[in-house]
Amino acid sequence: MKALTFKGGIHPHDNKHHTEKIAIKSLKTPGKLFFPIQQHIGAPCEPLVAVGDEVKMGQKIADSKAFVSAPIHSSVSGKVVAIEPVLHPGGSKVLSIVIENDGKDTVHESVVPKGDLSTLEPKQIIDIVREAGIVGMGGAAFPTHVKLSPPPDKKIDYVIVNGAECEPYLTADHRMMLESPEDIIYGLKAIMKVLGLNKGYIGIEENKQDAIKVMKEYAAKEGGIEIVVLKTKYPQGAEKQLIKVVTGREVPSGGLPADVGAIVNNISTCTAIAQAIKTGMPLISRVVTVTGSAVKQPANYLVRIGTSFRTLFEASEGFNEDPAKIIMGGPMMGIAQFSIDVPVVKGTSGLLALTKKDVALKPESPCIRCGKCVDACPMNLLPIYISAYAKKNDLEKAEEYNAVDCIECGSCSYVCPSKRHLVQSIRVAKQAIIAQKRAKK
Template identity: 60%
Template sequence: MKRFTFRGGVHPPHFKKATEKLSVEKAKIPQVVTIPLQQHIGAPCEPLVKVGDKVKIGQKIGQANAFVSAPIHSSIAGTVKKIASFDSPTGSKVQCIVIESDGSNEVHEDVRAKGELHNLSKKEILEIIKEAGITGMGGAGFPTHVKLSPPPDKPIDTVIINGAECEPFLTADHRMMLEHPEKVVFGLKAIMKVLDVRKGFIGIEDNKPDAIKVMEEAVMNEPDIDVAPVRTKYPQGDEKRLINAITGREVPSGGLPMDVGLVVNNVGTAAAICDAIKTGMPVIERVVTISGSAINEPKNLLVRIGTSFKEVIEQCGGYKSDLGKLISGGPMMGFAQFTDEIPVIKGTSGILALNKKDAKIPDEQPCIRCGKCVSICPVNLEPLFIAKFSQKRLYDEAEKYHALDCIECGSCSFICPSKRKLLQSIRTGKREIISKRKKS
């Protein structure tokens, strides 16, 4: 069987054995949730409720007033206790709605099946996706209805569902494909109908042979959909790398997948689209992998949005040793957190807790100009120079070296024998360049 791949990349340890064989369990419904009104790229939502209001499961509580935004829904039934700013996994304070459960688990009357896929028009499906608040569930958080609304001059001919899940430790997408392949296929077919596309792929890394087999069986009677096994290599799950690996097309610098006729969506996103159409339930929960050397019982849990990291970890037996680092997401592209009193959001694919030994960061050494970061960069950049210019605050020079094309995969920091903090420096440079552009 042919295996697709891309240039560059690295091979970090997988660390997936702790959870890859564990079925997804339903997490306990929390007594209190803190639901951020911005869990996506784009404009924050405006609250539709006030303190004291009663809400039900699936009820819209945050209205998206901009095109690049996504509505927010209540994940529990209860009473709104507070609307205020709280810390979020994104690293910033976000206006949140705090809801206390009343124990009724009452579902809102708007949550109902939307009809058969073959009877729904493209416009109707797109509106269902928008109103369900579906965003990229792989972590990026880009509103899905925006991604599925390309301009007329950007015709789409192919859709790829991203099941690579190349990030170490994480197994949420793997389990979704094994346990609910029909949801993934249904979601892909809905996306293909919206975009009027006749060809779909499901890209899966070849370290998941069981998922490849299950998904191949699921598309056996779907002539327009193929499973595309890709070589296990990080960051295979980056959408532009996946496009290049499967189709051979290369997204231009500063461009988007739609520039080469493709749209890529995550496995979890496809499943959420299926739920929105078949049951009418918006995004109120997601599968989260909880793992790491400081976790007592690693698990894959279906967690309600707004549940605190602390409560989720307690359902995994708590910490088994002194916590060294807490990460939202995986170790390569995730974000370290200073507290576990933050909520699970739509993009929380994993919660990683490392003990002090595993979290220890080696001391930086001088760059030896070995060129390893250049040879493995999947975007063909020169990370050592971009990082150096960023450290010296020479942001115009960093921009000339295409800093904004960096996908922040962290491969350069991983491979560096001098343990240079290349990714952190490049991220800083990118933020400064973007800030300067906005000001001008």
């Protein structure tokens, strides 16, 4: 079958060779772990524990009454030693529960198998997902139970698992597909059950032939699941682009995937759902790719949430040379860090340590109007003009050129031969336009 793809996009070096062949290694975290009360899109949680409390592994330690939110659980057993603001990968300090690990991993009483998928009702599955604190684990961390509860007027007919992993360097999802295919299928089946569907899709980029093979094998055992082979191109895993490729439908401007009857979930989100149902263990660990040319021993770690980045880099034996940039996530959309004393959160898919050479920023030169940004834009926008108006602070014009539709994938900045900061300026304009609109309301 021919690999499918979308219009536009770029072909950065994927640099996945560092870690794609390395099996996931489970990592223990001695000492302190940090649990920010906000690890998801939506309302922050309230701590349910106090300093001095003993907590167990899998115990809920923070929750919120808001619908769009997700509870947080302790990933180890031990003692709450502080509740204080701690540096968050987002760049600011966030109130966090600090737990001293006692190393015993005493499991909390609430962690019990939730029953058989065939006997569970959709409503029960949604509750399990919510109680387990499961969020989109590709990076955005949108609460999964919200995705699974579309408004009644939106009939969902496509559920897609995102195995594209189009960001360079990252291999966490790739390894999961090779090592836990049955959990991925199980999680997908659970989502299909919630939405009353008997067909599900898993999209995988062509550069992961081994994963395609394994997933096809397991999908064939179950039936009702189709593996969609995608062309290797960034941003193939962007939600809107993936939906278009799989369903042929375009999510309307300003709309949500549910508007075209589709929902997309990450590979790790599916395995988290499987774990939550099968063992009752909430989302307390995830796979993180630690890589980049500055890292001595690149690896994929199964790590407890709350573990400091420093612990992960130490497990990889530190650095070959001083890293110039530390990034949480991929190099295209990840967040640059100014410290490694930051905890792994639910959306931490990878940690990159890049050298000066990798991230060398050449000076901007004037736009030569080559139009490469226009060809690269997967949203069919004109980054050249949006950016020009954004830089002049002409928000009205930037909006006219659809700045708000930008998905911030960074393809325009990547291809620009003049090294102009296109997406960066568009992002600023986009946020200003949205803020302006909110103020008017």
